Amino acid sequence: MSTLVLDPSLPEGHRRLMATRPELLPPAPERPAWGGRTPGDVLAALPLSALWGFLPLVVGLVHRGRRVLLAGLLLQAALLAVWIRYGSTAFFLAALTVQAAAFLVHLALAGESPVAAYGRRHRGRYVTATMLEPLDAALLERTADATATVLRSRLDRDGLLDGIANRVILPRQEWEIAETLTELTRLRREQAGARSGRVTERISAMLESQEEALKVATRALALRISALEEYALRTEEAEEVYAEWRTLQDLADDGDAYRELLSRTVRDDLAAGEVGELTERARGLQASLRESVEQARLAGLTLIPQEG
Incomplete structure (x- = not known):
């Protein structure tokens, strides 16, 4: 697809x-x-x-x-x-x-x-990979994958990435990138058409200048996409920690049941120690989760345009 x-x-x-x-x-x-x-x-x-x-x-x-x-x-x-x-x-x-x-x-x-x-009605308001040159299509796919990673994350659904309006910012960023890629494809095809005809020395110099401008614009856009991918990567990392933390929380919530089970066979202090270990792991992981989420948030904040 x-x-x-x-x-x-x-x-x-x-x-x-x-x-x-x-x-x-x-x-x-x-x-x-x-x-x-x-x-x-x-x-x-x-x-x-x-x-x-x-x-x-x-x-x-x-x-x-x-x-x-x-x-x-x-x-x-x-x-x-x-x-x-x-x-x-x-x-x-x-x-x-x-x-x-x-x-x-x-x-x-x-x-x-x-x-x-x-x-047909909304022509010009959507971009597919098949509409673009291979280089631009690859950049579009990277953009879409990174955006989807964040928007489908449990982290975003549960509101842990507070301060970043992902549902508003990311689709807008994705569309701006797609529009730029559409223009890059148009210019590349225009260049290819010009090169297929009679190319004089002056035309060649002009084409080389335009080609360099395309390379600069492509590199700049690739950096923007890399920033989006960095945000997606940080979100994935934090998502793994979040899933582990939720599992430990569920286990810790069952502490009373484990304490009762262990107290039937060993001393109460050992039972408390076993359950307490789960709680300590959850606390340590919670600190790790906060750090991972903060790193993801910082990566996401770099995508928000600065006013003024």
Whole structure:
């Protein structure tokens, strides 16, 4: 699946749907003819609508969905009732009516995917790795991986990285990087096009100057991505300590049960010592956790733009 970065200002519902099927992006900028419907959609709708018209129960059984099965059962019963009460002619006309309605519904549901429609509507507000040159695509993937590491962490969910609005800052940083990479790709392709033509000495000198500018910009952006990756790395390290600390906390919470168990076989002071050891480990790990979280926070704070 291609890496996808979305403009954080897009509507949340659109963002979620586009993120589920990035392979459907980008569509053609123009709305497709007939809403994207093809002769294949018509051919597929014909047998399905015929089944709905005459044997809807078969559709329900094949589909295996509870609602579709119930609809097929009720429709089949209704068609049989028409046949028994009014005869085969009425049954045939009713089945044709259902078939025509089913055909129109199938055609309405076919065509352009909602994801593709959003992509066309929001063109320029998303970037996929397939849209970029290989070097820029690799930088985009590094950015997306680092961002996801932080946002999916238990540390962030539990609010330990206080003072850093990750849900706001990181998507914005990710999008700014993606926009820059898009521009870098555009300029690289522009350069490649210029080099494919007649290159005079003056053109060559200009291209070399522009290529050096691209290298400087790429290095600067790579440093920004490295800072983001450092934050993700510190978060991962703190996450491991946090998981260990939570486990020890759970064990320490069971101290009374262990104390009672040990007191049945050894002296109470030994029992207290065994349980106390767990508590001391938890305290020591808590100090380590505070230090790890603080290091992650400091790495994250470097990503926040300074005002003024």
